[in-house]
Amino acid sequence: MRHLSRKATCNSHGQDSSYFLGWQEYEKNPYHEKENPKGIIQMGLAENQLSFDLLESWLAENPDAAGFKRGGESIFRELALFQDYHGLPAFKKALVEFMAEIRGNKVTFDPTHMVLTAGATSANETLMFCLAGRGEAFLLPTPYYPGFDRDLKWRTEVEIVPIHCTSSNGFQITESALEAAYQDAQNRDLRVKGVLVTNPSNPLGTTMSRSELNLLINFITIKGIHLISDEIYSGTVFSSPSFVSVMEVLKDRNCDKTEVWNRVHIVYSLSKDLGLPGFRVGAIYSNDEMVVAAATKMSSFGLVSSQTQYLLSALLSDKKFTKNYISKNHKRLKEQQELLVAGLQRAGISCLKSNAGLFCWVNMKHLLSSNTFEAEMELWKKVVYDVRLNISPGSSCHCTEPGWFRVCFANMSKETLNLAIQRLKDFVVETTANGHSPSNIHYSSSKNSKRKLLPKWVLRLSSRDRDRESDER
């Protein structure tokens, strides 16, 4: 029987989720200020597009890094041959220093404990391969990034058991929720190997409090399990409280050199903080040398291009640049977030109070026809097709309560954001005026909409394949 593997034929890649329906609709009818002003505005894409100008001006001032040169001499050959899975030392050094800078230099990192991977997607999967296997599970607080279902489970066969968080306390992790999840795993005959949290959180946009972090450390200490802290959004913390990394809390508790120190691992990437998802730069940081050794070998399956390592080592070694970038980036994110929050408020929509990330966690419960996920889907389809905003429904993030949506704000101009807010406001007005099922808003046809004009080398997806890249968080 010439069939494919179970992994190839199952749905664990997660891409049959309705999450991707919105993507597909966007692709068919993408908003463009001039070419397609009635198109769908992409608000389901957690990208940071606010600070490219800073990168571009750095490039203009640093032609050597840009042109495969060092001190005027071409190092092309050296880079083209460099495939050492330990990574370019200068790059790792610059990267750990950047990470320390983001954490206010309250923690420092050792470059020899860092493993480079092709994006955080690869980092998370690799860590799973190192820490767990079939019949084992990681606990994750809900709501969580939909991509984890693929990244953590698909090829690794590890299970995810949710830690249910609710709006009653701003979706913070509680001890009882942790214990309940642990018990849940036991009931399913799964051995719990660890907890994975995203801090700052996607989709909440909040940083974890010290008490939550302490709670987690207590929990993993008692249970003797791992903690993975995905800190991919650490550089997007734009207002207080400031970011506290789990490493900082461990240090404060004098946990270094204790056993639990070795069971805490960090995942990082430059996709969100620097806005460079295309470059596939991810990293695993672990205090455990065995994990570092195993992950390093595994990184062979997804190394970072040496060309990219070289460029970024030059960029991140420029401390003047990083300082300026971090502060300007924060300022712009803050402005954009405030714009969205204020606009939503004017539309009678509230958000979870957030201080980080590239999105808001928006409460549209009051617009649901009933407190169910079916109603959430109904509302979501209206927002995608009629309001023409691609936002992400909370159910795709495994939220336990219907009515929450993740709305991204950092991947568009202020004008576009204002337009999006206006559309939503109009929709809310109509909805509340006509009851919950406005009948005069119809599904907008995509027949006449023009495609967004992209530079010629970024073509449309082939019609054969509607699947969508889902690395955007």
Added chain:
Amino acid sequence: MTRNQQHLLSKIATGDGHGEDSPYFDGWKAFEVNPFHHTKNPNGVIQMGLAENQLSFDLIQEWILKHPEASICTSEGVNNFRDIAIFQDYHGLPEFRNAVANFMEKSRRNRVKFDPDRIVMSGGATGAHEMVAFCLADPGDAFLVPTPYYPGFDRDLRWRTGAQLVPVVCESSNNFKVTREALEAAYEGAQDANIRVKGLLITNPSNPLGTILDKETLRMVVSFINEKSIHLVCDEIYAATVFSTQPDFISIAEIIQEEIECNHDLIHIVYSLSKDLGFPGFRVGIVYSYNDAVVNCCRKMSSFGLVSSQTQYLIASMLSDDEFVNKFIAENAISLANRHKVFTEGLAQVDIGCLKSNAGLFVWMDLRHLLKEQTFKAEMELWKVIINKVKLNVSPGSSFHCSAPGWFRVCFANMDDKTMDVALTRIVAFVHQNKETTVPMKKKCWQTNLRLSFSSRRVDDIMMAQCMMSPHSPLPQSPLVRARN
């Protein structure tokens, strides 16, 4: 490692499936602690265990200098910076896929067409092989692999996937050709052991042999996999390192384009730019499948190892430049041919023969006559001498799962001419010093030759030997026959 640690990490992490305990890597370590350098360390170990193509960088560098717009970071290219920097679509840049398809076609002399929509990216060929294995095999399922084979396959196909490799034993007596009998034997062996075979993996041109699979063999392989209804994965990573057309490289794409009866859903190609272009650092791996479901699955899996968009952009620019591509393929072949000739002739001067080859970045060197006894133990001993005394890192045949001892893979394309000279000088000196060798015979002219033991020589072998000339040989020469001691 404490028991506690063992319990805390996964089986995959704590096992040795990473394959790095193989002797293949010991030579590396010897090189790393004492690397050769012309002036700084002239007595260091010369790296001949690394299949890299360093002979054509000048061509590429020239192109890079002429095309600053190929970089998104230069003033000429920076207008595209932000769009490329955010581009993480796992379909890859269309221009990138088109350019790769173009290069693949040209390396096959335009005898085949590749559909860019079937090109899927991966983290190098390493990532590609693992991805294909995840797609085709469940844990416990097996792939047949002809020996000798690249040691990395043990890791790439098995480590995290749980798949197995079943060797298809190839013998030196027929130049390690893949035979139907060997395939059947391996397949049956697997069946008997209750192992489900999901596919056959061939590398063409071969690593470590440097040889090309001829049309008959390829057709035989295709009919075999069709009969058994198993997949065929063809690693064509060395396609553009073919430096002579005798015999000419035939891609599996060409075979299935013919009217040979074949279920195309079983055919998959793994490719990369690491060998042909010499860009291992850029991690450009490719899976090309004729099976739509495999393309779709691999595309989703490629999320775990996409090619940096910065690199995709550069490659797209470079490989869509037809003038450059044609020039590169031709000149690269010439440089490889020349280097191959220098090396094999140098070896022949001291009666060291290599398997006749016309591709790859290495030769399959026959040192059986230097073994104290025909055992793998003796091979290891000889190998240690070569590393520690002769100071060359070569790769022992056993690390490639070769069925017979005495063969070594020696890379020749990863060094400059001067270093090659030094390496040859050391080999010559070693052979002369080694009292076990016979007196080297003077040759009238240069020729590559296969070491034929007198007792196994056959008429057709002699005929073959007559063709085994360097492609630049103007006159047919009588084959060199050496009576074994």
